[in-house]
Amino acid sequence: MAVAKPSTLVYLMRRDLRVADNPIFHAVSTKAHGFTHFLPVYVFSAQQVEVSGFVSEEGKNCPYPEARSPIGAFWRCGPRRAEFLAESVWDLKDSLESLGSGLCVRVGMVGEIARQLIASDQLNVGGVWMTGEEGVEEKREERDVKRVCKEEGVDLQIWGDEKYFIDDRDVPFSKPSELSDIFTTYRKMVEPLRDAPRPCLPTIQKDSLPPFPVSIPIQHAPFSMPDDYDGLLGALQAPLSKQPIIKNPPQQISDTESAHPFQGGETYAQERLSHLISSGSMTTYKDTRNGLLGIDFSTKLSAWLALGCITGRQVHAALISFEDGTDDCADSWKAAPGYGKGENDGTKAVRFELLWRDYMRLCTRKFGPKLFRVQGFKGQAIPHDRWINPGPSNAAATEILERFLNGTTGMGLIDASQRELYLTGYTSNRARQNVASFMSKMLNIDWRLGAEWYESMLVDYDVSSNWGNWQYVAGVGNDPRGENGRIFNPVKQGFDYDPQGEYVKAWVPELRDLKNPSEIFQAWTVPVGQREQVGIAGLAMVEAPLKKIEFTIGRKNNAGRRPDNEKHNRGGGQGQGQGRFRGNSVRTGGEKGMGPGSRPGGYGGRGYGSSKPYSGGRGYFSYRGRGRGGDAFGGREARTGMMEKDAAAALWR
Numbered sequence: 001m002a003v004a005k006p007s008t009l010v011y012l013m014r015r016d017l018r019v020a021d022n023p024i025f026h027a028v029s030t031k032a033h034g035f036t037h038f039l040p041v042y043v044f045s046a047q048q049v050e051v052s053g054f055v056s057e058e059g060k061n062c063p064y065p066e067a068r069s070p071i072g073a074f075w076r077c078g079p080r081r082a083e084f085l086a087e088s089v090w091d092l093k094d095s096l097e098s099l100g101s102g103l104c105v106r107v108g109m110v111g112e113i114a115r116q117l118i119a120s121d122q123l124n125v126g127g128v129w130m131t132g133e134e135g136v137e138e139k140r141e142e143r144d145v146k147r148v149c150k151e152e153g154v155d156l157q158i159w160g161d162e163k164y165f166i167d168d169r170d171v172p173f174s175k176p177s178e179l180s181d182i183f184t185t186y187r188k189m190v191e192p193l194r195d196a197p198r199p200c201l202p203t204i205q206k207d208s209l210p211p212f213p214v215s216i217p218i219q220h221a222p223f224s225m226p227d228d229y230d231g232l233l234g235a236l237q238a239p240l241s242k243q244p245i246i247k248n249p250p251q252q253i254s255d256t257e258s259a260h261p262f263q264g265g266e267t268y269a270q271e272r273l274s275h276l277i278s279s280g281s282m283t284t285y286k287d288t289r290n291g292l293l294g295i296d297f298s299t300k301l302s303a304w305l306a307l308g309c310i311t312g313r314q315v316h317a318a319l320i321s322f323e324d325g326t327d328d329c330a331d332s333w334k335a336a337p338g339y340g341k342g343e344n345d346g347t348k349a350v351r352f353e354l355l356w357r358d359y360m361r362l363c364t365r366k367f368g369p370k371l372f373r374v375q376g377f378k379g380q381a382i383p384h385d386r387w388i389n390p391g392p393s394n395a396a397a398t399e400i401l402e403r404f405l406n407g408t409t410g411m412g413l414i415d416a417s418q419r420e421l422y423l424t425g426y427t428s429n430r431a432r433q434n435v436a437s438f439m440s441k442m443l444n445i446d447w448r449l450g451a452e453w454y455e456s457m458l459v460d461y462d463v464s465s466n467w468g469n470w471q472y473v474a475g476v477g478n479d480p481r482g483e484n485g486r487i488f489n490p491v492k493q494g495f496d497y498d499p500q501g502e503y504v505k506a507w508v509p510e511l512r513d514l515k516n517p518s519e520i521f522q523a524w525t526v527p528v529g530q531r532e533q534v535g536i537a538g539l540a541m542v543e544a545p546l547k548k549i550e551f552t553i554g555r556k557n558n559a560g561r562r563p564d565n566e567k568h569n570r571g572g573g574q575g576q577g578q579g580r581f582r583g584n585s586v587r588t589g590g591e592k593g594m595g596p597g598s599r600p601g602g603y604g605g606r607g608y609g610s611s612k613p614y615s616g617g618r619g620y621f622s623y624r625g626r627g628r629g630g631d632a633f634g635g636r637e638a639r640t641g642m643m644e645k646d647a648a649a650a651l652w653r
């Protein structure tokens, strides 16, 4: 009998780094497809992850431009996320191997890798499958693979990833343009949320996948792929450590624990989910979710969700089992508060937040490249002097940006969050909202620099959730309140969410000898004569804060009270939205963008619109200025330390 010619199915994995509840693994393991071999492949995309650390040929350079952001020239994928990603890939590899399969790991551009695999006689590729994504670059990647497959006569299938809360097939409209610009309207269309998700796919069994190919083409030159985890991580992180990421980066703090001490990968995502239920954290989530310090105040599932290590509906399904007290519950869940008692405020709120994630991604589908444009989804013209412009011709603005990034602005809550982010790759939703508001509305720095910085630093970076939330808080996105509708007063937010200043002191150790929360939130309020005694004299954040907010405690409604609107609102942007803040704090006037020139050898941008790309791998920090002192920042409040009085009063209410 003639032996069938081998035919390999290549699965190009993206942000679907899991075995369970994965439509492609499920289909390959259960449905007739005719392939004799199956090759799951993960590519570290040279556009989004710096891959020069994989160059192994003596004297050879990396053929790709550095993977830096277009405006700020930050590494697109910073060291923390690189680690979480490497862990997730390695965990997937381990899982696939234990199922009798494997994972081929490569670096390069996805289309090129597809071409090399298809060209290989060893494999005889008969089909390529991948999941679809919404981002501009990700769509371009899909088009590249499509072109290659067409040229090579190989069938390509693009699948829905099914990692979201509500399956694409159940989204209640057919055209992206029909998505409401108001989240609540969308939510009402899909409620009740507890009934909305589809069931998870059945778990795949050992040896149910077609065999892994015996021989696979090697990684193309000048790169080589390490064969162990340490080698992989080392190659990813080596280029990032060659030069400082920012000027005066925050120093490690030995006695402050990370709020995100987690390891990447499906295995750890499932462990975390189980812990959240058995510890009662899901049940108490609604009351704790605005926390700042600690591990369990919120789910911390975001980084795994972003990489597809876990799906929204897996979270939902576990909650259903817990709420219903079904037989498949782990023993440890049975003693948790709420077990078997139906949906509770906490589990309901988790579903609500997971829907926000869905919504942000649907916005990307609707608005495409507008996600990255300075005018945002709204598309309204922005006055040319709306933002200060760090860059070679504006030393003062450059310094403002540097101090914002390294957490020495003098605004305690903001500095704590920025340092936490830099040191751990995570900061809470509450802190993110404050940081985004402070940057875009008080420092008046182009919000896209903040989004780029978060993209670099966050372990949970997700293109839609990050850029969509930045737009939302900056007032150019889908916030029905408009640009000035939500301005967070970081001092009042400190009193509301960190009343003793514990969070600030945890990440800004210089302030640990301070007792009075007002002083912890703004150290410039410590009288000059006492600064020496508490060890803060001479610090820029004390002597020359970037922003001063007058704030009085004790006056009715001023402090320690949660804004009323939070009872009904959500995480992406609620705050003291009642007030309007008219004062401009630190304008330095519209000169040029950050980095003139154009990026050589690029891949095509994400459509930043009118922004100027950086030149030759250098961003704002190549043009550092030395300007210092209150006057250098210009602007009335920076000089006087006061916001316009009535504007400030409105802000506090």
Ligand SMILES: Cc1cc2nc3c(=O)[nH]c(=O)nc-3n(C[C@H](O)[C@H](O)[C@H](O)COP(=O)(O)OP(=O)(O)OC[C@H]3O[C@@H](n4cnc5c(N)ncnc54)[C@H](O)[C@@H]3O)c2cc1C
Pocket: 289, 298, 299, 300, 301, 302, 303, 305, 306, 350, 353, 354, 356, 357, 358, 360, 427, 428, 429, 430, 432, 433, 436, 454, 458, 460, 461, 462, 463, 465, 466, 467, 469, 470, 473, 571, 572, 573
């Ligand atoms: C400026 C800014 C940037 C952000 N960037 C990202 C990002 O890159 N990646 C990311 O996953 N989230 C982002 N968020 C949303 C949110 O801050 C994080 O999802 C959340 O802090 C992650 O922690 P958690 O998993 O404990 O969240 P939880 O409070 O436990 O929420 C559960 C899940 O719901 C989803 N979720 C919660 N809030 C939001 C939200 N506002 N928008 C979208 N999804 C949400 C997340 O998947 C999260 O894991 C951003 C928010 C802001 C204000």
